[in-house]
Amino acid sequence: MPFASRVLRAGLSDPDSVAVVLDGTSTTYRELAGRGARVARALRELPRRPRAPFGDIHLPSHLVAVLTDNAPQLPELLVGATSGDGACALLDPQWSAAQTAEVLRRLGPDLLVTQRARSAAADAATALHIPVVMLDGDASAPDSFDGWLAAHCDADPERELTSGDDDSVFFVGFTSGTTSTPKAFAMARGCWRTSLALGAPFFDTATAQVSAAPGPLQHGVTLYALAEALDAGTTFVGARRFEARELMRAVRAHRVQRLSLVPSMLHALCRDTSPGQPPLETVTVCISSGARLDADLVTRAARLLPRARFVDYYGASETGFISVLQHPLGDRGKGVGHPFPRVEIEVRDPHGRVCAAGVPGEIHVRSPYVSRGYLWAADETRMFAPGGWVTVGDQGHLDADGTLHLVGRKGRMVITGGWNVYPDEVEAVLRTIPGIDDAVVAGVPDAFLGTALVAVTACSGPGGPPAYPDVVRSCRAALPSYKVPVRVYTVPALPRTTSGKVARAEVDDWLARAHGGDSPLTELAPRPGRPS
Template sequence: MPLGERLLTWWRRRADVDAFRVGEFRLGYGELAERAAAVAAGLRAIGGDRPLLALDVGNSPAFAELFAGATAGDGVCAVLDPAWPVGQAREVLRRLRPDLVVTTRPIEADAPVLVAGGPEYADWLAAHRDADPGRELAPGAAASTFLIGFTSGTSGLPKAFSRSRGSWRASLAHGPGVFGVGPADHTLAPGPLSHGLGLYALVEALHEGATFTTSPKFDAGGVRAALGGVTRLVVVPTMLRGLNAELAAHPGRHPGLTAIVSSGAKLDPATLERTRASFPRADVHEYYGASELSFVSVRRTPAGAEPDGDPDSVGTPFPGVDVEVRGPAGDRLPAGTPGAIHVRGPLVSSGYVWGDDGTAFRTDGEWSTVGDHGWLDEAGELHLVGRAGAMVITGGHNVHPSEVESALRRLAGVDEAVVLGRPDDYLGSVLVAVVSGPGAAGLTRSAVLRRCAAHLPRHEVPRRVYAVRDWPLTRSGKIVRARLEEWIDDGDSRLTELPA
């Protein structure tokens, strides 16, 4: 684990403090360290000094002990998404060739398989409960791989990337200064631990000796009920919108919540405003990053203060990270000019284990890019305009959907917007918008187009607009654009085209 020494520190100093909670389950730092040591000893008995555990348990009570034990020393943990179809998970396991698989569902693998919470897992753990945490949880080498993560697995085989211990240690060192996290905090992250936002929030909390709570799945009512005693909330914007709606229906005071961390998409102004009203004592931290790059930039809106700077900014570079924007020829572009975002620093991943097609993640010396496009302003703040492949060419004009989406989110009654390009015989592609919000269904197409025209050139104004009630989401809370395209093309009843 990238925090072996820290976990040992809390084992000695904060043994009775809750480290990990899910549902009614509680695990203190003392028991976590001892159970993780048993996991580490059991894995080394199978796979030697660098065992590989395939973890397929979702947000279960066994997650923290398994992840901490698997990444102790120079061990490696591959965190699978339990939402993957069984066939996809089997193919990932075939490629990984792990020493052990721990799962919560029936699955076949060439390696031994244990069911988390089952009697065989309990017996396996009990056989190693005399393991010494001081020995088993010793930190591994900074350059060694501790994590194999995966990009989206919603279609096809997900890409697998690796992370070194040193890359996470470098970012964890800045947790108190950037996000204000400390040992007195209680973090609630209701999203899946198989995704980077939730997994990092867990490791960050354990690094600081704080308490971490998650839930088997996101439920706005459940999150509201769990807020008592919570000081930090880590979510994606779609979760915040659901929680804000829940709090509007069930008003209450939550003065103990002092920090909200959001990532996965830019927070629109309406959601930010509602969030600050729901939690007036909370600083709001947004960060932009990628699985392969880790943190790139961070933006903080202090509690009680007016938002500073351009609302479309995703902040300034994370400490220790350099950002520059380059043109097609690789030349560095001046402030205000869009281009490919390149990153340099100690947080970048070690690359792909498989799935590298040479386009998704590229390196040029010390600099890396995932193909996202944006621009830097004179103050050094980063602005996103989208992924290069997401650009729509309509009537000979290049349009970045994110710019149109930002304009749509400024409209009264609109909380969320997605803009897509669909085939058109005349224009090549036509811009189609999908919107949601308390006033979205009552809008007319002409009203939306008229209001957009005040902020956008004519060729960036969508030709068709749909309202949606429930977005198709990944388990991490991101909108599945490919599913929306299918709904548009098929005339799906889940979309309502706005009247003229």
């Protein structure tokens, strides 16, 4: 991370303050700086593997890959590995063994740090002659992380925890993969340094003393929340996995003021709050990303977090912040807000021409937060274009006042009966219907329409799912008839990725098996006819 010197400063000025709490294990700034310095020293003494540039992207002289859950050692690994000109790649525990092996082969790190439960990854690294260090197990074992650091107990934080150049790569991140090799992107230190500085007024990083983000650190929301806290010299509270009641207990115990999560987590917090349970009074700002916050969820969340200001930002791991929406308690606000400071936004038609206000097209952005690019060729249309402009394929439009509105993803558009439908718009309507917690809309083959629009809804409330006619009535009140799902299925909960987003590929698999008897989906009610 681009904050090793900040950790050092806090370790010298306020050494006994708590830097990180992960799964109940607390680490002070003195401990974090000391152990981070040992990691930095140990990595610098490793033999360097030959590493060719990826196009015009040069990775630093030392690179460590980390494959673990939210282990307590992860923050010190991040601090030490990214000190000076070092870089860290966080691999996703949800990848298959084949995906992990392929990423290691392409990336060629100087070291893999993992857990004994990831033996397949360790075997793949060994076959590639990549040294392996294990986070768990006996400290006397030759591959033990603690044993590896013990040889560097004399590492001086003031000597080891240094700042790298703004243009140097400090982090290799990955897009979500399904079965293909995940795409790797390289982020430069200056990108995060700039966004951390300019984001403070929006996200209260300079005033809040305790932040919490319950997701895995491999994913942007949680990782950035950790960076914000350490950059400000405050406390970060995390967990090995998200569990709503555990998060509520942690918020109360640590008097959390900043809460960073995705909407599905916020929904779970609201859902699992027992009647009569006191609200979370210490939270003053709730930061959401990954999907749009709908008005109903904001209203319910405001009852649980009565003192909180809600901030909703739009962006992607590769682009950083694009827009930010600040709104009063319980008020959804317009679109996804205005451009984040120093972000330029253009909406372009299929011919690359800039669209007029209100006209939808593909969203392109240019900013100092954009990553250096992909390390290996993307398996879809390349997002990086000449002139510094970038697109992730999202469709939307700009109002005359500069407010950005999202329509959906270009790759997710469904053509049904000759009409173009973006599932995001239909999903937003479905989430407003009483009894529906969340929804996914997709297209399935249909002899009459070519592709039929169907919905999978999560309905976990005591009243059960709504009746199909009620769903149709609500959709017709807000949407044209061709956007009304012709079939609606229900499940207790939608499958999630480790970052809390809906695992759409798994939902697609459920739909493909819906009539074979081995799918968890239940159709709400037989349809007497197609919506018209």
